[in-house]
Amino acid sequence: MKKYLVIGNPLEHSLSPKIHNFWFKQNKINAIYNKETLEDADLENFIKMIRNKKIEGANITVPFKEKIIKFIDILSDEAKDANSVNTVYMSGNNIMGHNTDIAGFYLSLKPETINLKDKNILILGAGGVTPSIILGLRMIGVKKIIVSNRTKDKVLKLKERFSFIEVLNWGETVKANAIINTTSVGLKKTDKIQLNSSLFTPDTFFYDVIYNPKETNFLKKAKNEGCMVQNGLMMFINQAAASFKTWHNIMPNVDKNLIKFLQND
């Protein structure tokens, strides 16, 4: 039986095993998908297991999406652009690193529901997933991308790679059509992101990359202010589907039943 994994730390929130095992069953694939919490020092050995075919493929999540890169032989264009890998597998004798977060984010925003083309976007955070969000927003054709991060150095580093972004000091406000949380604040139910309350205007769209819990305090506050909100579930589903397609060459089914199944967690 083929083995797949998601690696990260922490991992309690991950629904990757649930969705991939569901699709294995649906597509009659003889495989199992587990999760494993690792430390930085385990990464090299983990890649060896893929090279030795003990593991067929893996998803990489926080905080390893960038750290894994030095162990990869060939990066896809998307992984190179984002400097972030969330999908790993062997092709011939090479360890391949791919990024399906960009596509996952892009596909999660249906233009008929929320059209961000020519809009001004504020991104909170400058961690592992942020470059994928920036690249997804560029594909949509947004007007302006402003990034604010608690540690300013990190956002300045990001600006070296994406010179078109604007930098906003943490805690300062700006008028934006959409605010996207890419920080890890909210993964724990009690987490509260400290934000200036003037950001919460009713005509602003709020998006949180976090999908578990379903409603972070960030989204709760926005909803209470009458704002339109979206969590990271559709991004998660779409990136998982793209990883599945990469590994098995089958585009898995994404429908209401799947969404319901994932939400009942």
Ligand code: ATR
């Ligand atoms: P990494 O920082 O190793 O890339 P990550 O989980 O991908 O890890 O990113 C975490 C993001 O959440 C970062 O933007 C981080 O901000 P810092 O760069 O200042 O650490 C942000 N973050 C985590 N805890 C936070 C908090 N309590 N308040 C604000 N931002 C926070």
